[in-house]
Amino acid sequence: MENGQCMRHFPKRFVASTMIDEDGYPVNRRKDDGKTITKSGVELDNRYVVPHNRKLLLKYGAHINVEWCNQSRSIKYLFKYVNKGHDCVTASFYRSATSVTDNDKCDEVSMYYDCRYISPCEASWRIFGYSIHYRNPSVVRLGFHLPGEQPVIFKDDENLDDVARKESVKESMFLGWFKANKKYAEARCLTGSTSYEQIKTIDGVVYSTFRGACYAYGLLADDKEYIDAIQEASHWGSGECLRRLYATLLFSNSMARPEHVWESTRRMLSDDILHRQRRLLNNQDEELWDLTLIEIKKLLKSYNKSLRDFPSMPFPNIDTSLIQIMNGGNNKLISDELRYDKQILTAEHEVYVKQLTKSKRELMKK
Template sequence: MVNGRCSKHFPKKFVENSKFDADTYPIYRRRDDGKTITKNGIHLDNRYVVPHNRYLLLIYKAHMNMEWCNQSRSIKYLFKYVNKGNDRVTAEFYKTTSNADGVQLVDEINMYYACRYVSASEATWRLLSFEIQCRNPPVERLSFHLPDSQTVFFQDDEDVETVLNKETLGQSMFTQWFEANKTFQEAKLLTYIEMPNKFVWKKNIRQWHPRKRGFSIGRIFYVPPGTGELYYLRCLLNIVRGPTTFSDIRSYNGVGPTTFSDIRSYNGVQYNTFKEACYARGLLQDDREYVDAILEASHFATPHSLRKLFVTLLLSNTMARPEVVWEKIYF
């Protein structure tokens, strides 16, 4: 009760048929049949009934409200509520001090603490070691990077020389994939995204080892096309099998290994960039449609409009090789 009124707007109105209000929330049918019940000296009719399910109340023996959820806003509310995170509580520790002049000083920052709240039911669930969440099938996120661009972790108090002398400095999940291809014959038949199917990444020793049981699905980190070489490297990782160095990824001889007998050293053409390797493998378009569009516009558009069109294509990041398009349309 707030100011003598129910904060949930009870009693409701009598309604002949269930319907939805302007915000798509359900308005349930409440018949004016004259039936009442007396509770604590108060006469209650259908306007005071909270939506519920009698079977669920009997099964769980708990207070449980029910709502009919078939509208988009209601579903969004439920998903936001389920995934809102852990229960939190704000605790206040009040302490005042006085300066030399006798003026009280209040530290408003340290006065309040945002703490994690563990209820009795959650504490029991965790003490009994029940599963907190279930994910099936398991997904392994695969990181990758350009040469000498791996992420390095270090403590705040470590000096640069100590960090650079660490043995694990160059051992990332991606570079250890190269080492696994050197060690295991079976790994040479797998792409980077297929590695979790047959191998498991052990973080404690930072190595790939053959999987003894189960399986996992690999997912490479997404990068937008605007990242340049990193994006083209990601394109190659979806098809290249068994490389042992970055230069092997940039090499292409027209065919790839399909069996153990087909696995040989990468003796094909070695391209200077990952982008050129993508063109050699036919992974990128030839930008012919953009060349045709600009040539067609040149018959009726002014030079200023053509330059503006080309700049628009550059800003939209749709052309695979802008320099080649420029060479073909420059006149």
């Protein structure tokens, strides 16, 4: 009661049927059937009845208010109580009035402490060792790791060779999960994975990486935003700028399929290389891709990374001439000697080989 009125707005009004008001709250039916009951000298009718569930009242023997919730704010209300944590109390410490405090400095900050408050009921419950809470069914987070990279726990003074020889080194919760799936059919039906290879198998296709399997399963994005970003930057940025952007994306490990982004943007990434090398040499597309990958490889060195760290990415085919050119050796004489059409020379070679006599062909093979 507050100022002579009920804080919960009882008594309610009589309603012929249950309905939802304009704010989305239910208005329960309250019949005006003339039935009343006297409690503590007060006459009560249906307007004073609190929404309830008779089965819950009989089971728990307590006052339980039951309401119909249909708003998103109800979730916030529930989680607020579930995650609010334990009860707290602010305790203060002070000297008595009889103590000599003339020369003492009062540190008000250190005299107040935020402490956890445990009621007498909870304290006795913990003293007797009763269960505080339980979960049914029990759910435990499964830690995972790559093959042969399970965590190993050892003491500082232990010899590493002795630690490596322990049988427990080869065990982990994740590997035990594999064994349980192999042993128990029920567990296998729920999870299905009994080995690393089975995790990488989607619809009968065994993928070379776990990332590829996740992408096939629909757990990863398609990297379209990164392709769009490089395409947008290509309108105003140079090839060097685009390659630096791509190297940064590789280093951040944010792309689900870096090889797909490479295949979609390599023409833009090799823009200035295409002009420079075709002016210097008569390069073909495959050589241009190798030159572009070499440039990206050089940029990754600043991050202490290499293209070898990304197994799905192609690696350039580096021969002596490419190394000489990429190291800055743009010698005019060497460039003139290397400026030839490989396809034309290959066709001429095949024609000349056919014109050789049988003895000369055998001599050439030797």
